[in-house]
Amino acid sequence: MTWASGSVANHSAAPYELSCHLCQNPVMATIVVLHAHPDDEAIATSGTMAKAKADGHRVVLVVATRGELGQSPDDLAEGESLADRRTTETLKSAAIIGADRVAFLGYRDSGMEDDPRINDLDTFHSADLESASQRMADILREEGADILIGYDERGNYLHPDHIKVHLVGARAAEIAGTPKVFEATMNRDFLWKLMQQRTQGLPPEMQAEVMGNATSVDDFNLGMREWTITHRVDVAAYVPIKKAAMIAHASQINDQSFFLQMPEEMFAESFGQEWFIHRGVSRGTDEPFADSLL
Numbered sequence: 001m002t003w004a005s006g007s008v009a010n011h012s013a014a015p016y017e018l019s020c021h022l023c024q025n026p027v028m029a030t031i032v033v034l035h036a037h038p039d040d041e042a043i044a045t046s047g048t049m050a051k052a053k054a055d056g057h058r059v060v061l062v063v064a065t066r067g068e069l070g071q072s073p074d075d076l077a078e079g080e081s082l083a084d085r086r087t088t089e090t091l092k093s094a095a096i097i098g099a100d101r102v103a104f105l106g107y108r109d110s111g112m113e114d115d116p117r118i119n120d121l122d123t124f125h126s127a128d129l130e131s132a133s134q135r136m137a138d139i140l141r142e143e144g145a146d147i148l149i150g151y152d153e154r155g156n157y158l159h160p161d162h163i164k165v166h167l168v169g170a171r172a173a174e175i176a177g178t179p180k181v182f183e184a185t186m187n188r189d190f191l192w193k194l195m196q197q198r199t200q201g202l203p204p205e206m207q208a209e210v211m212g213n214a215t216s217v218d219d220f221n222l223g224m225r226e227w228t229i230t231h232r233v234d235v236a237a238y239v240p241i242k243k244a245a246m247i248a249h250a251s252q253i254n255d256q257s258f259f260l261q262m263p264e265e266m267f268a269e270s271f272g273q274e275w276f277i278h279r280g281v282s283r284g285t286d287e288p289f290a291d292s293l294l
């Protein structure tokens, strides 16, 4: 009997044999997650990142900008910039999530489309796509990344820096030959239903605050339609980590914010799952969501 056939035979006869260690503990993978601004990682993918870390994988956080155009808190120390503060907050959040490394791509926050500073030469929006992708690809190669997580093509809500994450992520993975690309998104159909339930009975102006000008799921400006989404990762067990990571970004998400004011149950319902599109892969109409990126 050869060693190989012996191990196969033992595998079915005695599941607790050493040969089964690998089937229960898949080989460690490296997951690199690209975000646009500090705090995006906490809101959008911290559950999946914390879960991957707990499962023994290497998790690397890359942030394109330091969120220079965010809200400036009143308590900046002398000589401390908003970028300094947000860098510190990102490192705190990453430590809570368990990220193994944090890197910044070094671009400046672009702001929204109508912000006159968007076309400044140092913004992420103005950056040449090929050179920004090259910067990102260098990190992917250095890490030997198995998976890159970027954003969907709408950047979730049409923020120029988020759309750039989509473009740079896709191109960088191509340059570096990263095998799997996932696009973090939100399930628009799920959120539309949830928000309609939650805002029922509220005055129209308050409904408009949450739902925007949308009159149907088609023009609701969040995430992607459910049929385009391939993965739903259950991160219910990581909701407390997710919340702590958000709290680490105190300059932007204070305890009066919409997210942190949510009742516990609604917070868990809204943040207990994370949605992804596996780039280049589609899901059959009757096929359930896959639940693991690995």
Ligand SMILES: [Zn+2]
Pocket: 036, 037, 040, 159, 162
């Ligand atoms: Zn952002």
